[in-house]
Amino acid sequence: MNKLRDKRKKNWFYLENALVDREDLSSNEKLIYMALARYANEDDEAFPSYNTISKKTSLGKRTIINGVKSLVEKGLVKKTIRFKNSKENNSNLYTLFSVELPSEIYAPPSASVTPPSEMIAPPPSASVTPPSAPVAPKKDLNKNTNIIKNTNLKNKTSTQIENLRIRYSEDQLKTIDDYIDILRWTRKHGKIADSVILKIYEEWDKFKTSVVIYALKVYVENPNHHDKKENYCYGIMRNATAEQVAGKSQDSKSKTHKTPKRKNNKFNKGADRISQQYTNEELEKKLGLRK
Incomplete structure (x- = not known):
């Protein structure tokens, strides 16, 4: 298998063209695989934490967990759970495999391609078994x-x-x-x-x-x-x-x-005294408002 990275000291890494070409991978899966390849060592092993992958891909933690699970199911990544001690988990160890489809890794002389389960070239006299139809992913009924x-x-x-x-x-x-x-x-x-x-x-x-x-x-x-x-x-x-x-x-x-109380002052007292001595009609006459 081709190495994804020759040495950790270099500031670059390369990916197979198939990562872009594969239509069975979602954009999130491709981005997660790319982030893992970014941290892969000479043995194609990487161990970034979910938080690190999240920062590098701008994806949520739950999206990353589901994406890694899908990559494992498709045989592109192997996840190994590690422990610091008996109670605390360490970051997972990821081993990356080639994203090349089996038909791209080995193409026999015949136009037909051997199924993924048979990676050995058939003898010249043997007939080539056509590839089996791709199995549609099972829907999660739950x-x-x-x-x-x-x-x-x-x-x-x-x-x-x-x-x-x-x-x-x-x-x-x-x-x-x-x-x-x-x-x-x-x-x-x-x-x-x-x-x-x-x-x-x-x-x-x-x-x-x-x-x-x-x-x-x-x-x-x-x-x-x-x-x-x-x-x-x-x-x-x-x-x-x-x-x-x-x-x-x-x-x-x-x-x-709470309602404000009326202040008692000499003007209020005078007005009260006048109002008690005269009726409204008498007050109006005194003030010249009525003849």
């Missing part, structure tokens, strides 16, 4: 079923969350949504799965709504708490006293419904 199951599960989770939100008022839901938006950033990618949000609502359901909103407001209004996960609010709910909850609720009402 794939659509899994998609439907995941969709149904997601819809069920969303419905359960909506049912648990019913007991809160509109203002309380606004506080809850503010809390969830802050809580997202305690995760690495700023996202929280619906299943986790459902567990949070189920935990809140153990407390009165006033206690839940009290704890969430304490969290939302203090930026020092914003790096703490949901367990922190559970602790506030468990330890909150009735006085604390009532005080927070009263503060909220006073901020929302």
Whole structure:
């Protein structure tokens, strides 16, 4: 087999033309094979991590895992799992094979080509067996079923969350949504799965709504708490006293419904005294507004 790279010291490597010509390989598979060839040594072995392949190909980790699996199934790559110790995985070891199709590696004098299972040239007197028809890849019948199951599960989770939100008022839901938006950033990618949000609502359901909103407001209004996960609010709910909850609720009402008081000054007092002494008709006559 031709080597993909003569020495690691060179700043180049070459690939077989068949990598571009093969129509049975997807663009992702070709890109992943190219990245592995980039790191291959003299023995056509490479061991880049999934993160390294992802950076070099701009593909997601799941796409790379599926692409490597497909290359292994097509006989272009051999994957060997390695371990640093009994508990921690090391990066995989990949052995690369030629992407040339069997018909391109060996073409006998006859126009017919031996099937991939027979790579030895037939004797002159022997007839050449025509290649077998390519086997169509089997469809993954479970794939659509899994998609439907995941969709149904997601819809069920969303419905359960909506049912648990019913007991809160509109203002309380606004506080809850503010809390969830802050809580997202305690995760690495700023996202929280619906299943986790459902567990949070189920935990809140153990407390009165006033206690839940009290704890969430304490969290939302203090930026020092914003790096703490949901367990922190559970602790506030468990330890909150009735006085604390009532005080927070009263503060909220006073901020929302407080009306400004009328200032008492000499002008207001004079106006009140005049209005008590005269009727509207008498006042209008005195001010010259009525004859």
